[in-house]
Amino acid sequence: MTVLALGQVRRTPAAFAGLAVAFLLLVATTTLFGSLFASQATAPEAVRATPVAGPGLMVIAGAFGEIAVLVAFFVVVNAIGFALRRQHRELALLRTIAATPRQVRRLVRVQILVTALAVAVPGALAGVQAARLLLVALRERGMAAPGLRVPMTPLPALIALAITLVVGLAASAVAVRRISRIAPAAALTATTTEHGRTGVLRLLVGACALVGGGLLLRLAATRPADELDKAGQAALLGSLVLLVAVGLTGPLAARALVFVLGAPLRALLPGTGWLAEANLRGYARRLTSAMVPVALLVGLSGTMMIMTRTAEHAAGATGAASDTDVWLRQAELALLTCFAAVSTVNTVIAVTGERRREFALLRLVGATRRQLLRMLTAEALLTTAVGVLLGAGVAALASAAFSTAATGSAMPSVPAEACGWIVVGAAALTVPGILGAGLRAIQGPAAEPAGGGRD
Template sequence: MLRLAFGQIRTRPATFAGLATALFMAVTAITLFGSLIAASVVSPPAYAGQPGLVIIGGAFGEIAVLVALFVVVNTLGFAIRQQHRDLALLRTVAATPRQVRGLVRRQVLIVVLLVSPAGWAAGALGAHRLLGALVDRDLVPAGSRIPFTPVPAAAASVIALLLGMLSAVVAARPVCRVAPAVALGESVGGDRRFGPIRTPAGFLALAGGGGLCLAVARQPPDKAGQGALLATLVLMVAVALLGPLFTVAVVTVLGLSVRVVAPRSGRLADANLRGYAARLSSAVVPLALLTALACAFLSLGDTVKDAAHHLSGTELTSVNSAGDVWLRQVELTILVCFGGVSTVNTLAALTAARRREFALLTLVGATRRQLASMLCAECLLITAVGTLTGTAVAGVSVSSFSVTLPGSPLPSMHPAGYGSIAAGVAALAALGILLTGLRATSGPATETVAGQRG
């Protein structure tokens, strides 16, 4: 079974690229923040006014682990869908659901082992640089140092493996929950059902995110900011679980305008996206996560700035100190790097996996220019849905923070900052979809149809 798992990874590098990137970033982030926590053991104690290494490492690590779980579940789900036919064939030749789940777990184990050394090195380097910046800004005591210990690196790999194993349980369920013949049929036509667990879990996460927003609204301003970020992630979990339900509805509405502007390519793009709900959700969710995190971080700062004239000097310092602002910027940078790399890999893998589909369209008369127009329309729709979804999630969560401040209860977001976020998300979508799609449409169509699996 281990040899079969390795063979699937070796023959499908594009499929597992997103998962490898997500797990690499998880190992890197956990090693980095774990090293900061380890440094607290050998470093001088923090004095009044300093947050301390344990608080910084713990707060950052908590958000990093949640984002890692979110991205790993999404990318592994895509990898399993790309193997759906192969796994269904295994079921038809007497492989049990337990054996299929074991195969997926071994794939996760192999990927974690492959990416861990690079993640350890990147995390250790980042920890040393971040600690130096914290000392320079007097956020931690002078003389703080990173101890030489393998504990953070080992813990990072173990946590990444646990995240992957948890994701495997969720991702492998569609091919394991049904009879082998049904699983094989779904590998051809696609599974249009939304299982008995996913949808209730999505509404449960939605209720949990709403409850967390209400709790944040009752906190003092200096504590409500981190709670708002946590609420953003919980609401994004709900979006991921309910993605196939709402993304198709949103695309149906937005697709009308695209079909008017570009009747042929727009109609084809709209039909493709609505016809493959799972694929659409996998493409939209990373963009929405990136938009939601970036908007939440920037909106928190802008909201505090707009409420500054209503706050006393002491209140303003406690909510918006220079150190806190810098720490938020560092956290945003790390999470944007995490989300950005994973987004590009996921979109590129999704598009590359459609090579056979593009070849079939070519054989029935579509020109390369028409395929490029269709990809542009799809990219526009996916970017619009992801950006609007992320903006809505961030608006709800940051509203729970803004009501704790005097002045307007609505969150603030300066147009230039939001424009930069939207432009960045659009650029990542174009990089992942258009460039990969243009490459996937090249080459002889007959050879692609005859030689490519799935």
């Protein structure tokens, strides 16, 4: 199984590219904030005692790291799911030729291990370099002591690699559980069908996430005005938990939203518009997988931008200075947006690329490439619209909670132009990604993919 796993990684590197990028981000992020902690912990006592502006390096590293690592974890879990989905047919074939569930799980663990180790060194180097650049920026703004330096120690990188392996192995164990446990004769059928119902356990966990996100937003809203940093972190964490809930309960909301938003497309494009809507509603889990990263991008970016503008207005009303808080939020926004953008691109390409057989069958029954591209365009627009609406809803709730703490009013200050650019950015990542992957998937003769050729 070890040899087979290594052979699959060598033969189909594209199937693991998204996972490798996700692992790289997780290693780099964890190394970054671990290096900042090490900088403070290993500094001489006189340097640590130097007064600085803002909350201090340990607080900044903890607050940034908490959210960034959670988002990176979210991206990794999503990427692992798609990496395994692209191998479902191969794993099913192994089950039909007498591979045991234990052997299948071992094969997947080896793949995770190889992919994580391949990006460990570049991820660690990127994290250390990012820590140095961030520390320089903090020193220039008086938010870190002048004598602080990133220490030359491998400990943060080793901890980051350990965390990445634990996350990867745990997520893969959950993802591979279904395909490794079912009967070999049913394994191939499982690769071509989608269950119509969302599991009770999934809905229960999603409901718990909704409650947890609501409690975090309530905590944010009840923070006093002199604890806006804590209110902001609680609101941002609450928005992330709500986005997890969206991912878990998404198939239910996705079908309803597609039906409503698909009405104009059905009117404008009676054929391809209807087919696009039917595809999205019929494969609600696939739609959820594609729309969740869009919601993540819109929800986190929108929350951060609206909180920043609200904090500026609150500071202006009281005559307080807020340059430090604004800069910190802008830096955090840039980091989180990078993660969400990578997740969006990885996901939409993976979701569309695994539909080669579906496209081939449509071509065999008479659909032209132009018709398929029109259908994919309609699907891309609907997917983007659903993700934007869900992300905007989460951002509205989170920013209202923060605004209540900052100004006493649930009506935040909304930078309309900036929020508009967020929507444009989400569409710019999603629509070309889906169309590009779709264009590649419909190339070549239709008979081979439809008959079970390699993807």
